[in-house]
Amino acid sequence: xxxxxxxxxxxxxxxxxxxxxxxxxxxxxxxxxxxxxxxxxxxxxxxxxxxxxxxxxxxxxxxxxxxxxxxxxxxxxxxxxxxxxxxxxxxxxxxxxxxxxxxxxxxxxxxxxxxxxxxxxxxxxxxxxxxxxxxxxxxxxxxxxxxxxxxxxxxxxxxxxxxxxxxxxxxxxxxxxxxxxxxxxxxxxxxxxxxxxxxxxxxxxxxxxxxxxxxxxxxxxxxxxxxxxxxxxxxxxxxxxxxxxxxx
Ligand SMILES: [Zn+2]
Ligand SMILES: [Zn+2]
Numbered sequence: 378x379x380x381x382x383x384x385x386x387x388x389x390x391x392x393x394x395x396x397x398x399x400x401x402x403x404x405x406x407x408x409x410x411x412x413x414x415x416x417x418x419x420x421x422x423x424x425x426x427x428x429x430x431x432x433x434x435x436x437x438x439x440x441x442x443x444x445x446x447x448x449x450x451x452x453x454x455x456x457x458x459x460x461x462x463x464x465x466x467x468x469x470x471x472x473x474x475x476x477x478x479x480x481x482x483x484x485x486x487x488x489x490x491x492x493x494x495x496x497x498x499x500x501x502x503x504x505x506x507x508x509x510x511x512x513x514x515x516x517x518x519x520x521x522x523x524x525x526x527x528x529x530x531x532x533x534x535x536x537x538x539x540x541x542x543x544x545x546x547x548x549x550x551x552x553x554x555x556x557x558x559x560x561x562x563x564x565x566x567x568x569x570x571x572x573x574x575x576x577x578x579x580x581x582x583x584x585x586x587x588x589x590x591x592x593x594x595x596x597x598x599x600x601x602x603x604x605x606x607x608x609x610x611x612x613x614x615x616x617x618x619x620x621x622x623x624x625x
Pocket of ligand 2: 504505529531533
């Protein structure tokens with residue numbers, strides 16, 4: 378039978394697999410540990426710099442399960458993570474470079490997998506356009522964890538702040554850097570201003586261009602996930618058909 382969908386080939390990677398993803402920086406309430414939380418699926422769960430995926434739906438199966446959408450996700454291209462970062466609701470997320478290990482499955486934009494190590498944390502600019510100098514308490518988070526917001530000195534206001542280098546140390550000694558987006562795609566923004574560097578307003582909810590880019594990125598990710606599940610379904614159909622042929 379002709380496969381309904383092209384199947385992901387089995388492979389043995391020769392080198393460690395790496396990828397890119399967005400996450401919110403998190404600090405434990407006792408201030409002793411730093412971690413990360415996802416921006417889409419698994420938002421409620423905080424993971425450490427080296428961690429194993431747990432099912433986002435509370436099931437006890439191993440991740441990534443063929444019949445579930447759980448597991449860690451990453452993009453193979455940092456540009457895809459930056460597109461996702463354009464969505465207003467993802468303002469405050471940082472860009473992570475991760476090393477993937479354990480069980481994994483490919484999907485159109487990257488990998489879904491069981492174990493990861495965060496290699497670098499890249500901070501985007503403050504929503505006001507200034508360089509980030511602190512991680513400020515957002516006043517929200519999840520049980521036992523405060524969510525932090527990368528901000529410049531003036532946007533930090535009177536909020537409690539953590540030095541980014543201290544965050545990196547508490548997160549296991551991850552490498553810290555600034556996420557400076559290549560000049561090409563943002564060059565047209567220069568024409569809108571007065572010759573100053575682009576006014577980074579990608580987090581403002583009222584900007585239709587960036588909002589649409591964010592929606593497109595989210596939809597692309599969802600389509601890719603759907604494709605991965607169809608791929609899995611095709612594999613299952615093949616297994617069932619092979620079993621029926623054996624019985625015949
Ligand atoms: Zn699951
Ligand atoms: Zn600022």
